[in-house]
Structure formats: structure tokens, C-alpha cells
Amino acid sequence: MTADFDAIVVGSGMSGGWAAKELAERGLKTLVIERGRHIEHGADYTDFKAPWELPNLDAVPEREQVHYGGRALPASMAHFRIKEDEHPYSVAEGKPFRWFRGYHLGGRSLMWARQSYRMSEMDFEANKKDGYGNDWPIRYGDLAPWYDHVERFAGISGQAEGLPQLPDGQFQPPMELNCVEEVFRDRLHEAYPTRRLTIGRCAHLTQPTEEQQALGRGECQARSLCPRGCSYGAYFSSLSATLPAARKTGNLTVVTDEIGHSVVHDPATGKASGVRVVDAVTREHKVYTGRIVFLCASAIGSAQIMLNSRSEKFPTGIANSSDMLGRNLMDHVSGLGANGYLPGYADQYYKGRRPTGFYIPRFRNVTEDADFVRGYGFQGGASRGDWRRGGGQIGIGAELKQDLRTPGGWSVWLAGFGEMLPNPDNRVTLHPNKVDKWGIPLLHIDCAYGENDLKMARQANRDAVDMLKAAGFQGVRERGDEPHEPGRAIHEMGTVGMGRDPKTSVLNGFNQAHDVPNLFVTDGACMASTACQNPSLTYMAISARAAHHAAEFLKEGKI
Amino acid sequence: MSSSPSSGFSRRQLLSGSARLAGGLAVGGGLSACGSSEGKEPTDELAAKLAGLTTRDAVRRPGHFFSVAQFRLLERISDLIIPDTDTPGALAAGVPQVIDRMMVTWALAETQGEWLEGLAAIDTRARREHGMAFVGLEPAVQFDLLSRHDADALSNGDQNYRQIKSTIVEAYYSSEPGATKELRYDPVPGPYQGCVPFEEIGRTWAT
Ligand SMILES: Cc1cc2nc3c(=O)[nH]c(=O)nc-3n(C[C@H](O)[C@H](O)[C@H](O)COP(=O)(O)OP(=O)(O)OC[C@H]3O[C@@H](n4cnc5c(N)ncnc54)[C@H](O)[C@@H]3O)c2cc1C
Ligand code: SF4
Numbered sequence: 001m002t003a004d005f006d007a008i009v010v011g012s013g014m015s016g017g018w019a020a021k022e023l024a025e026r027g028l029k030t031l032v033i034e035r036g037r038h039i040e041h042g043a044d045y046t047d048f049k050a051p052w053e054l055p056n057l058d059a060v061p062e063r064e065q066v067h068y069g070g071r072a073l074p075a076s077m078a079h080f081r082i083k084e085d086e087h088p089y090s091v092a093e094g095k096p097f098r099w100f101r102g103y104h105l106g107g108r109s110l111m112w113a114r115q116s117y118r119m120s121e122m123d124f125e126a127n128k129k130d131g132y133g134n135d136w137p138i139r140y141g142d143l144a145p146w147y148d149h150v151e152r153f154a155g156i157s158g159q160a161e162g163l164p165q166l167p168d169g170q171f172q173p174p175m176e177l178n179c180v181e182e183v184f185r186d187r188l189h190e191a192y193p194t195r196r197l198t199i200g201r202c203a204h205l206t207q208p209t210e211e212q213q214a215l216g217r218g219e220c221q222a223r224s225l226c227p228r229g230c231s232y233g234a235y236f237s238s239l240s241a242t243l244p245a246a247r248k249t250g251n252l253t254v255v256t257d258e259i260g261h262s263v264v265h266d267p268a269t270g271k272a273s274g275v276r277v278v279d280a281v282t283r284e285h286k287v288y289t290g291r292i293v294f295l296c297a298s299a300i301g302s303a304q305i306m307l308n309s310r311s312e313k314f315p316t317g318i319a320n321s322s323d324m325l326g327r328n329l330m331d332h333v334s335g336l337g338a339n340g341y342l343p344g345y346a347d348q349y350y351k352g353r354r355p356t357g358f359y360i361p362r363f364r365n366v367t368e369d370a371d372f373v374r375g376y377g378f379q380g381g382a383s384r385g386d387w388r389r390g391g392g393q394i395g396i397g398a399e400l401k402q403d404l405r406t407p408g409g410w411s412v413w414l415a416g417f418g419e420m421l422p423n424p425d426n427r428v429t430l431h432p433n434k435v436d437k438w439g440i441p442l443l444h445i446d447c448a449y450g451e452n453d454l455k456m457a458r459q460a461n462r463d464a465v466d467m468l469k470a471a472g473f474q475g476v477r478e479r480g481d482e483p484h485e486p487g488r489a490i491h492e493m494g495t496v497g498m499g500r501d502p503k504t505s506v507l508n509g510f511n512q513a514h515d516v517p518n519l520f521v522t523d524g525a526c527m528a529s530t531a532c533q534n535p536s537l538t539y540m541a542i543s544a545r546a547a548h549h550a551a552e553f554l555k556e557g558k559i
Numbered sequence: 560m561s562s563s564p565s566s567g568f569s570r571r572q573l574l575s576g577s578a579r580l581a582g583g584l585a586v587g588g589g590l591s592a593c594g595s596s597e598g599k600e601p602t603d604e605l606a607a608k609l610a611g612l613t614t615r616d617a618v619r620r621p622g623h624f625f626s627v628a629q630f631r632l633l634e635r636i637s638d639l640i641i642p643d644t645d646t647p648g649a650l651a652a653g654v655p656q657v658i659d660r661m662m663v664t665w666a667l668a669e670t671q672g673e674w675l676e677g678l679a680a681i682d683t684r685a686r687r688e689h690g691m692a693f694v695g696l697e698p699a700v701q702f703d704l705l706s707r708h709d710a711d712a713l714s715n716g717d718q719n720y721r722q723i724k725s726t727i728v729e730a731y732y733s734s735e736p737g738a739t740k741e742l743r744y745d746p747v748p749g750p751y752q753g754c755v756p757f758e759e760i761g762r763t764w765a766t
Contacts, residue, residue: 050746051733051766056665057657057726058733063667176753206750222751349757352748353766386763387732387742391725394710396640397702401648401741404732407763 005031005253006554008275008290010260010305013107014536015523015543016296017238017246018150022547023294024251028554031288032243032252033277035259035297036104039079041239045229046076077227080104080111090431092446098487099300099445105256107298108490109237109536110229114203114355115379116156117533118147118167122366126419127529130373132452133328133422134499136528137509140167146541146548153245154236154540155212157220157356158201166361166377166533172206174199175222179348180382180410181358184471188360191470194367200356200379203236203537215244222352235355257281259438260301262309263293263318263519271559272318272519278438292518292550292559295496296543299524300329300428303495304443306521307430319513324506326429328422328494329447330530333457335484336416337378338464340473341409349384349407357381360414360467362532364459372455376418376532378464384410412473416460417489419532420453426486428495447486457483491535493524510553511546518559522546624662624671630655631694632678639705640724641731646741652734654727661726670722677719681708738765 006028009019016032024030051058058074065071067083082103091097102108121140127133144167151170159174177185177199185197204220205212217233217240226235233240246252257280264287266273274289295302303326309318317325357379364375385408390400426448430441449457461478468476486492499505502514511526513519522543524535531538553559618627625633634655641649649655662671685693685704693701712720731737738744742765 050735050744051738052735054733056661057729059661059665061665062670175751178753181753219750221747221749223747347757349755349760350751350753351745351755351760352751353764354751354753387728387765388725390728390732392713392721394713396706396709396724397642398644401641401644401646404728405742405762407757 003274003289003291005029005288005290007031007292007294007550008033008288009294009296010275011035011107011295011297011301011523012105012238012243012254013102013296013298013523014109014112014238015539016107016294017109017242018540018543019294019296019520019522019547020252021242021246022544023551024246024249026547026551027249027251028292028551029251030246030253031290032246032254033258033260033275033288034105034107034254034256035280036082036102036107036256038256039105039110039229039239041229041233041244042231044079045231046079047223047225047228047231049076049228074227077111080227080229087436088434089443089445090434091444095446095448096485096487097445097447098485099443099492100487100490101298101301105254106238106243110239111227112536113534114226114235115359115534116151116154116158116201116203116537117359117377118169119143119531119533119538120165120167122165123529123531123533126374126531127422132373132529134497134501134505134528137498137500137505142509143538143541143545146545147537150537150540150544152209153211154203154241154537155205155208155217156201156537157204157206159198161196161198161361163196163361165366169201171201172204175202175204175206175354175356177358178350178354178382180342180345180412183342183345184382184412184473185358187471188467192363192467195360195363195467197358197360200359202356204355205234212241215241217241220355222354224353224355226355259440260295260297260305261285261438261440262305263295263516264289265309265311265313265318265516267311267313270516272516278440280438283438292520292554294543294547294550295519295521295525296523299493299495299527300443300445302521302523302525303428304430304440306496307428308441314515319506319515319519321515322503322506324424324497324499324504326495327424327427328497328528329426329428329445329486329492330420330422330494330527331447331486332489332491332530332532333376333418333420333449333453333460333483334415334489335480335482336376336418336457336460336464337380337414337479338461338468338476339411339413339479340468340476341411342382342471342473343409345410346406364456364463370456370459372452372459374419374421374452374456374532376416376456376460378414378416378460380412380414382410382412384408412468413479414464414468415479416457416464417491417532417534418453418456418460418483419530420486421450422494422497422529423450426494445487449483449486454483491524491530493527493530493535496521496525498526498528510549511542512550512553512559517553518550520546520550622663623659624666625659628692628694629675629678630659632682633658635694635701636678636681636705636723637727637731639702640709640727641737647736649727649731652731652736654730654734657730657734658726673719673722677717677723680712680717680719681705684708732765 160168220234307317360378637649
């Protein structure tokens with residue numbers, strides 16, 4: 001039997017784009033299946049609209065907010081938001097979980113905040129050392145060349161710092177800190193010699209390479225209109241970078257509006273033979289056959305497809321002989337940090353809207369002890385108040401106008417992201433009886449923080465407050481007592497974890513299902529731990545690496 | 560905040576089906592008086608009389624949300640909050656039109672009711688203090704009254720007024736004259752410069 005395609009990739013987001021590019025570049029006829037609609041790079045973006053060209057002050061009509069969980073949101077970004085009421089999921093009683101999705105070509109690579117940090121050796125060793133979760137089957141050294149590879153292609157701007165907990169990468173020139181951020185950096189180093197503040201490492205081109213220019217990508221113009229889509233292709237997304245590169249090979253086919261339903265398993269060969277899809281419009285089913293299958297439908301999405309791939313051999317979902325499928329759902333502990341303001345520096349301002357902030361790498365359990373395991377980093381930024389303060393301040397008329405001509409004082413924010421421990425009881429399952437409008441069982445999410453996560457959150461708040469106070473900030477306030485509910489960091493991962501032992505993990509060190517050798521899962525589902533860094537750069541490196549090995553295995557006739 | 564002081568209508572009435580019209584009149588009717596209801600708290604009866612559209616001011620304009628009188632009040636308030644100076648103000652920037660459009664295409668009934676209540680509260684104050692509709696007062700008197708209302712409402716956490724003021728401010732600084740003439744607007748700044756003396760830029764960035 002000849003297959004329709006050499007490789008099938010489900011999902012066109014951050015990891016699917018990478019898988020498609022690497023597989024197609026290795027000569028494999030590759031099909032990408034995307035459940036959402038087609039988005040045309042450039043033409044479907046709203047970044048060239050001036051504020052006065054956006055109706056209703058760019059607010060989504062109030063009557064439409066029900067589709068977005070009752071939230072107000074900029075209309076110029078609504079084209080990348082799902083109508084949440086059309087895509088329900090259920091959660092366990094008293095355990096809220098926010099599942100933030102992007103269902104369109106490019107997935108959340110169009111929506112992300114582009115913060116890009118490597119995981120370090122200590123992150124890959126952590127599970128083994130303290131005993132929480134499965135030992136990662138790979139180490140930093142396995143991934144380092146792939147970090148190099150994806151950074152060179154994606155374009156990451158940043159400053160080398162030589163820190164063991166946050167390895168440097170192949171950086172394009174860093175963006176600048178502003179004056180008050182420099183003051184904060186220097187005072188922080190004085191007060192806490194082992195804590196660092198560095199400019200945010202972000203997937204923006206500050207010095208485009210020839211390869212990037214050949215893909216039509218240009219230098220970042222500091223407009224901060226990124227969530228509308230960037231017509232300059234200045235930030236990394238599947239649409240600006242990986243899919244165009246994959247298309248250049250002539251080996252790529254993309255279908256949109258087709259929902260991955262399940263992976264078809266052939267008991268005769270023990271392999272996956274293809275992917276069943278439901279047409280999002282007609283609801284018709286069909287099967288694409290392929291020699292290898294990559295699931296890149298996002299951490300929870302890939303788990304859903306696998307759980308829904310039930311057969312005689314795998315009654316609880318494909319490749320689930322370990323019963324670990326859907327388990328160890330994690331996110332970053334978020335909603336931590338503090339705000340404050342700094343008097344003075346009224347004669348200093350900045351030019352441009354920098355699309356990144358600064359970063360304070362982890363110090364807990366690196367250079368400073370804690371009463372919990374693992375740690376957190378802080379994102380942050382300083383800026384001056386703008387005209388918005390005028391809406392709430394007393395005074396009208398010419399005086400108000402005159403006052404708002406001058407920017408307000410300097411304020412700073414710190415937002416901590418903490419490492420959440422793996423826990424097999426935090427899991428996703430298929431809902432026993434509810435289905436979506438395509439007949440696919442809904443996902444049921446049962447996830448809560450553990451004691452270590454909450455301890456860490458409290459300390460992160462204290463650290464944030466102390467750092468701001470030590471640096472002379474005033475009016476310092478914690479962001480909140482309790483962390484946000486899991487899911488809010490939008491760094492959901494786990495659920496189809498990598499591990500060394502087929503009895504306790506679903507994937508091996510090449511992201512290959514222990515039970516089904518030609519099935520690969522390379523999105524956040526594969527993560528054995530979260531570290532505290534924003535994860536997408538790691539998904540990219542892992543996807544590229546897995547695609548490389550999958551192509552090799554195929555060539556060698558191993559799968 | 561359960562009742563609209565100028566009309567005695569409860570908020571629930573304002574939000575209920577027929578209250579769309581009545582709510583409009585809570586301000587439109589009250590404002591329309593031009594002498595006829597001077598010094599009196601408008602009653603439901605008065606509002607009902609005015610609902611007969613015997614006065615020009617209660618006239619609703621097709622395709623618009625605010626009645627003629629309500630819109631005139633909104634124009635005055637916008638102009639007083641952000642006047643013309645050496646740069647255009649809220650009127651030249653079309654702020655009242657933007658807000659009227661928002662009421663039609665963006666706001667739900669509850670928000671519409673809040674706007675009408677917020678506007679009515681200003682008019683009621685004019686009637687209480689001067690026995691006259693706000694728009695009938697001398698500009699200097701209007702400025703004095705709105706200044707005091709602004710201070711009171713913002714210190715009391717009056718959300719209706721805060722919404723009105725912040726929307727006027729936002730609509731102005733998001734407009735072309737507000738962003739480009741009053742403030743500095745740069746759609747394509749080029750590489751970010753972190754430390755620039757304020758005097759080199761001169762004004763707040765619009766975005
Ligand atoms: C506002 C925001 C800010 C963020 N900021 C950062 C940041 O600064 N740094 C960082 O590292 N990460 C950030 N993230 C997270 C980042 O976007 C995700 O980690 C990343 O996109 C995950 O990649 P993925 O390939 O797993 O999933 P996605 O990018 O979500 O792609 C999954 C794709 O699969 C498709 N799909 C899903 N189910 C199916 C199915 N059944 N069949 C077919 N297709 C399917 C989806 O439509 C989507 O296109 C942010 C996310 C958001 C929303
Ligand atoms: S800040 Fe840079 S990446 Fe973002 S929209 Fe502007 S040019 Fe594009």
C-alpha cells in the first residue's frame with residue numbers, strides 16, 4: 001500500500017510549522033492538517049490601521065464579548081481569537097483551568113509574546129535530582145545544537161549573560177533597556193549580587209539574515225502591533241517563517257478547516273497508518289494515509305486526538321499502554337509579582353514601542369536557597385504613563401490637555417513565572433458523554449496547583465516586592481495573593497510526556513511513542529517538566545530535532 | 560446607583576424594553592425644557608408628556624443613539640473636557656460622533672443606560688443649582704459646574720461619569736488630530752531607543 005504522504009503533521013502552530021519545515025526540507029512529501037481557517041500572511045493582518053481607523057475605539061462590541069468568555073478585547077486582534085462558546089471544555093468541580101487556544105493557520109505562533117529562552121542543563125536534570133516526574137530522556141547537550149539551529153532561522157534578539165541557568169544562544173543584537181530599567185538593573189545588582197536583569201530575549205529580527213530576508217522578513221520597527229499580525233514578518237511565526245520555508249521545497253501540502261479526529265492504527269504493522277479528519281464545514285470524515293505522523297496540535301489538543309484514537313489494541317487511546325496519556329498536565333505558576341513607581345527621571349523618555357520587556361532569570365535554588373524545589377523568573381518593564389491617566393484624574397479643560405502633553409511618571413511591573421511540578425493526577429480525559437459540534441468528545445480538565453507550586457508563588461511575590469523596594473521604587477504592591485488559575489500562563493504542557501521507561505511515559509527521547517514507532521508528538525505535550533522559562537523555543541528545538549531523527553529512521557527503514 | 564435622579568426611573572426600568580425610549584427621555588426630556596420645566600424636578604408625567612415629541616429636543620435621530628438634546632449635552636461636555644486650544648479639541652476631532660456610533664454599534668443596553676444616567680446627572684445638577692438645563696448656561700458657568708462635578712464624581716467613584724470622561728479622553732487621543740497634532744504619533748518608529756531626552760520628543764506618545 002502506498003501512502004498519500006510521507007509525513008502528516010497535525011497542527012500548523014509553533015511546533016507544527018517547525019516539523020513541516022524540517023520534514024519537507026529532508027525531501028518528505030508532507031501534509032499539514034490545520035483545524036482552523038486559512039490566514040494569509042500580510043493580507044489578513046490589521047497592523048497598518050491607525051487608531052482612528054478602528055471603529056469603536058477598537059473594542060469588540062459588548063454583545064459579542066460572550067464569545068470571548070465575557071472579556072473585552074481589541075477588535076483588531078479578534079481575528080486570531082476563537083469564539084470560546086463554540087469550543088467548550090469541562091473542568092473538574094472547583095478547579096478552574098483556562099485553555100487559551102488559537103485555531104487558525106499558524107496557531108498561537110501569531111499570538112504569542114515572543115519571549116524566547118533556552119532551558120538549561122539544571123532543568124533537564126531536575127526531575128531526576130529531586131524525584132518529581134520522569135527523568136528527561138534527553139539532556140541539554142542533546143538539544144543545544146537544535147536550539148542553535150532554530151534560533152538562527154527564527155531570529156532571536158538578546159544579550160549574552162553567561163548564566164548557567166539561562167544558556168546564551170545565537171542572538172541578533174539586543175533591544176535597549178530604557179533609562180529607568182538601567183537604574184533598576186544597577187541597583188538590583190548592588191542589592192543582590194547574584195540576581196541579574198537582562199533585556200528580554202525575543203523572536204524579533206533586529207538584524208535580519210539573508211535567509212530571513214529571502215523569506216520576505218524585515219527588521220522590527222518597534223511598533224508593538226504584533227498581536228495584529230506583522231506585515232514586516234519581523235517576529236517569528238509559522239506564517240512569516242517556517243511554512244514559507246517548507247513551501248519553498250515543493251514538498252508541502254496544507255489543508256485548513258479539517259479537524260484531526262484520531263490517529264489510525266494498523267494492528268497488522270503496529271504502526272500508525274494515517275489520520276482521520278472531520279471537515280469543519282461539511283463534517284464529513286476522511287482518512288489521510290502517511291508513513292509517519294507528527295502530532296503538533298498543542299499540548300492539550302494532541303492529547304485529545306490520542307485519547308480519541310481508540311482501537312482494540314489501544315482501548316484508552318493510542319500508545320497508552322502506560323496509562324500516562326493525558327497525565328502530568330502542567331502550566332507555569334503565574335499571576336505573581338509586583339508593581340511600583342519611581343519618582344524623578346522626568347527628563348527621560350524613549351522612542352518606539354519596544355515589543356519586549358526585561359527578564360530577571362531564576363535565582364531560587366540556583367544561587368539562593370528556598371523552602372521549595374525549582375524556581376521562577378520574572379518578566380517586567382518600565383514605562384511612563386500616557387494620556388490614559390486623564391480619564392481618571394480630576395480636572396478638565398485646557399489644563400487637563402496641557403497636563404497630558406507631558407508623559408506621566410515612571411512605573412515598573414514584575415511578573416513571575418514559576419515552575420509547576422508534574423503530578424499524574426493533573427490530567428485531561430475525554431468527557432464521558434459530551435461531544436462538540438463535530439461529534440468529537442469534549443476534553444475534561446482536572447488540574448490544580450500543589451503545595452510546592454503555592455509556596456513558590458508566595459515567595460515570588462515577596463521577592464518581587466523586596467527587589468522593587470531595594471531599588472528605591474515606591475508604592476510597591478504585590479500583584480495578588482493567589483496565583484492565577486492554571487492555564488492562564490498559556491504555557492500548558494505535559495500530557496504526553498517523554499521518559500526513559502515505556503511503563504511510565506508515552507514518548508521516548510526522540511519524541512517517538514514507545515508503543516507506536518512512527519508516531520511522534522513534539523508540541524508542549526512532550527514536556528517532562530516545565531522549567532520556568534517561556535517554553536516555545538524549546539518546542540521549536542524539540543520539533544526540529546524529532547523531525548530530523550524521524551526522517552533518518554524512515555530512510556534507514558527503521559519505521 | 561439604582562435610580563436616574565432626573566427622571567425617577569429606576570435603573571431596571573432604564574434597561575427594560577420600553578425603557579430604551581423612556582431612558583432617552585430621562586435626559587432628552589429633562590434637557591428639552593428650555594424654560595418649561597425650569598426649577599422643577601422632571602417627573603414621570605413630564606417625561607411622558609415630552610414623549611409626545613412636542614419639543615424639538617426630544618427628537619430621536621434615525622441611525623443615532625442620542626436624541627438631539629442628549630447629543631447637544633454630550634457635545635458641550637466633550638468640548639469642556641477637551642477644548643480647542645492651540646490644537647483642535649474634542650469637537651474638531653469628532654468625539655461626540657464617535658461615541659454616538661459606539662452606542663449604536665458597540666454598547667449593550669446596560670452600558671447605554673449608564674451613559675444616559677451619567678449625562679442626566681450633570682443636567683440634573685444644572686437644574687438644581689441654576690434652575691436651567693446645562694446647555695442653557697453660560698460657558699463659564701458650565702465650566703465651573705462641570706469642574707466641580709468632575710471632582711466630586713471621580714472622588715466618589717462614580718462609574719458612570721468615569722466612563723464618560725475616560726471615553727471622551729480616549730476618543731480624542733485616538734483621533735487623528737488628538738494623536739498627531741496634540742500629541743506625537745509615529746506609526747513606524749524604527750529601532751527602539753531606550754533613553755531619549757524628553758525635550759527631543761516634546762510631547763507624550765499617542766501610542
Ligand atoms: C497571548 C499569548 C502570549 C504568549 N507568549 C509566549 C511567550 O512570550 N513565549 C513563549 O514561549 N510562549 C508564549 N505563548 C505560548 C505559545 O504561543 C505556545 O507555547 C505555542 O504556540 C505552542 O505551540 P504549539 O505548536 O504547541 O501550539 P499552537 O501554536 O497553539 O498550534 C497548534 C495548532 O494546532 C491546531 N489544532 C489544534 N487541534 C487540532 C486538531 N484536532 N486538528 C488539526 N489542527 C489542530 C490549532 O488550530 C493550531 O493552529 C503565548 C501564547 C499566547 C496566546
Ligand atoms: S514591533 Fe516589530 S514585530 Fe511587532 S508589529 Fe512592529 S515591526 Fe512587527
